[in-house]
Amino acid sequence: GNSVTQMEGPVTLSEEAFLTINCTYTATGYPSLFWYVQYPGEGLQLLLKATKADDKGSNKGFEATYRKETTSFHLEKGSVQVSDSAVYFCALSTSYGKLTFGQGTILTVHP
Amino acid sequence: EPEVTQTPSHQVTQMGQEVILRCVPISNHLYFYWYRQILGQKVEFLVSFYNNEISEKSEIFDDQFSVERPDGSNFTLKIRSTKLEDSAMYFCASSVGLKTRFTDTQYFGPGTRLTVL
Numbered sequence A: 001g002n003s004v005t006q007m008e009g010p011v012t013l014s015e016e017a018f019l020t021i022n023c024t025y026t027a028t029g030y031p032s033l034f035w036y037v038q039y040p041g042e043g044l045q046l047l048l049k050a051t052k053a054d055d056k057g058s059n060k061g062f063e064a065t066y067r068k069e070t071t072s073f074h075l076e077k078g079s080v081q082v083s084d085s086a087v088y089f090c091a092l093s094t095s096y097g098k099l100t101f102g103q104g105t106i107l108t109v110h111p
Numbered sequence B: 001e002p003e004v005t006q007t008p009s010h011q012v013t014q015m016g017q018e019v020i021l022r023c024v025p026i027s028n029h030l031y032f033y034w035y036r037q038i039l040g041q042k043v044e045f046l047v048s049f050y051n052n053e054i055s056e057k058s059e060i061f062d063d064q065f066s067v068e069r070p071d072g073s074n075f076t077l078k079i080r081s082t083k084l085e086d087s088a089m090y091f092c093a094s095s096v097g098l099k100t101r102f103t104d105t106q107y108f109g110p111g112t113r114l115t116v117l
Helices: none
Strands: A003-006 A011-014 A019-021 A023-026 A032-038 A044-050 A056-059 A062-065 A075-077 A086-093 A099-101 A105-110 B005-007 B010-013 B019-024 B031-037 B043-050 B053-057 B065-068 B075-079 B088-095 B112-116
Touching: A003 A086, A003 A099, A011 A019, A019 A105, A023 A032, A023 A086, A032 A062, A044 A062, A099 B043, B005 B088, B010 B019, B019 B088, B019 B112, B043 B065, B043 B075, B075 B088
Parallel strands: A011 A105, B010 B112
Antiparallel strands: A003 A023, A019 A075, A032 A044, A032 A086, A044 A056, A056 A062, A062 A075, A086 A099, A086 A105, B005 B019, B019 B075, B031 B043, B031 B088, B043 B053, B065 B075, B088 B112
16 A cells, blocks of 8 residues: 655754755555645645656745655755744655645754 | 635534534535544545545545535535544545546645544
């Protein structure tokens, strides 16, 4: 079956630090890959997505590249802000649209 | 910007009682979903719904669960006889319904926290 594994958290950084959150997946077929973010008290919001190998998704300074050879979709940001503090979920979708999520990574950014 | 809404935000119920969780998907969306997240665990898929019928369901979605679109705007999840282990955050989502469903973006509501005592 399909599965997503995210790096163990939580992650604590100082403002302007570089962020990487690792995500690897196992899937049958060719999935689409997503990063969702959940701010305190809110629902999951799509951060970025990539639908085929070597695609790069980007939004709000965050980037992730679909790497088929390493089955990975790592999230990166060059300079984090306090407002980026949230829970980040990596997810994949296959033919019928069902999302399979990773366990989520809590990011805390200190001033 | 259109958004998915859910009511109530928090529901407390006694074991064995029926609960109905409500969702209003984005108006031009065709596919609807329910997910749940037990505290400290992954977000898990429950069911997807299209054209007034279930298109896929997980092994979690047993006979105690049902979904319905009773009118043109609401999408509901009913749990017939709640158990302690049903305590979780329940998220509703909707998507436009692209021809290639797996590339479709799902938009999530803020969730309903269900507490079963």
